[in-house]
Amino acid sequence: MTDRRTLRQNQGPSATRIIGVGSFQPERIVTNDDLSKIMETDDQWIRDRVGIVERRFADKDELLVDMAVKAGTAALIDSGVDPSEVDTVIVPNCTMPSGIPNAAAQVADRIGIKAPGAFDLNAACAGFCYGLGVASDLIRAGSAGKVLVIGAEKLTDSVDPTDRANAIIFADGAGAVLVGPSDTPGIGPVTWGSAGDLVDTISMRDHRYIHQEGQAVFRWATTQIAPIALKALELAGLEPSDVDVLIPHQANLRIVESIAKKLRAKGAREDMDVADDIRYSGNTSSASIPLALDHMRKTGRAKTGDVVLAIGFGAGLSYAGQAFICP
Template identity: 85%
Template sequence: MTLRLKQGAAATRVLGIGSTQPDRVVTNDDLSKIMDTNDQWIRDRVGIIERRFADKDELLVDMAVKAGTSALADAGVQPSEVDTVIVPNCTMPSPIPNAAAQVADRLGIKRAGAFDLNAACAGFCYALGVASDLIRAGSSGKVLVIGAEKLTDWVDPVDRANAIIFADGAGAAVVGPAEEPGIGPVAWGSAGDLVDTIYTRDHRYLTQEGQSVFRWATTQIAPIALKALELAGLQPSDVDVLVPHQANLRIVDAIAKKLRVNGAREDMVVADDIKYSGNTSSASIPMALDHMRAKGSVKAGDIVLAIGFGAGLSYAGQAFICP
């Protein structure tokens, strides 16, 4: 007996994006009132000017629903058309139940395949790669990917090394079939020997060895970005928009500089959403792109190079066409 396989789409593309952030704005001056820090110290080290913190009763799932609603509207896709929901995150209050099934139900996406994906700050790029492959394999028709994080639940509020960096929010993308490729192959991997550089202390507080992570990211991530371009058959000069995970503005600048040394254009737009959003882990890439598009600095049809990296250590990236 021969098993039968489904026929998937020839290619995939991002159909729409959306994002949401909490209303509460927290400035560097606000943080200086509760810990030994100041505005200039924070700007010099990580580039953040302000970030958004969710209220206690605003849950990760709540933000994921808002971002998913926005992305579906942008894509012109009805919930009934979506059959799979993936929620990359690393900050649910408990591992069970997952976020995805709750989000799918609240969005009116019934009987969907629904799962969370934990690759920390690389989560969105991991999930985008999985979504694209599910559609091409015939396992899914349209997939909603929502990177959502409530990092303030997992950060010691007076830890000056980490509380200044992390924030809350959600960013989403709808992925669907296409006749021509709109999402390139994912370039991904991990460095499990460096697992102790980002971890949860006492199973309660997120902690990272900042200098170790900085050295790793500024030396190892640009080659992964170049690999993603190679897999997609693109040159660095083809990239219109670079959206690295918004971990640290100095890391973002270092990645952009290395790509330009390898042929990227001087007019390549580089995401700097961390200035006003902080580090939102798996939400940072779709949120940054959504904000850039709203400001008019990127447009439909632009070639986007996304690259995520974080705890694990995990990394992933791909090129795709901006919806």
């Protein structure tokens, strides 16, 4: 006799892909020379240490939610998908002013997405890759149809403007992708993890300002992240030589270049295009990877069909990455 209480489970499509990309940055450009007027630093010192030339700062009344709405709307326009077709919204971030209400429900409503599943995700600078992995799995499990993932940060609210080590790095912005079903795999499996024993290397000072042990984070990122990127390729059935575009989290240009060098030592091509969005966008945490992707598409550095390898890492310490096909 069949137990009538046996539960059903959804079954979704076998594959997913990114079908739209969008981004937004505030209008205010802050150069290294601008920062030198309020702290002891100069243009060359900043370029030598982190590779940043300029970054974007939001105005005081320009909120994280505002930037997320603009990036998410841009991704929908790029995809040609109507908001009514989206049933889930994920907003990776670590800088919402308060835990309640979350950003996702507000963002969805303002974009015109009615009654979606909506939640924020905090994995700091690894947040976008976490969100992309969750979105893909939700669709394949049959729990969602189309998912809008928006990495958005207003980091200037969380940085002491007189703290030279951090004030030169962080900036504001948002980047988004729309994820949907696909006949062929367009997003590889996520590889993720954390190093909780190093949690104190990036934290909030006085529950207000970001504090990081710069050298410790640098050593961790330059030694531990490349193997994680290689694992993401292995899970996707790819070789380093298959990668057309590498987009690490834009934390520090020296870290980005170190990861690329290690991947090339394992077989990645010399003509692999490596994101360097940090030069003109700064470190935008969970927004940095989709921002870089959108900028690289618009300038032709990332083309439709390219194999992209993304890898995020940051506070937690958390990390995540996956390969995907550029839309």
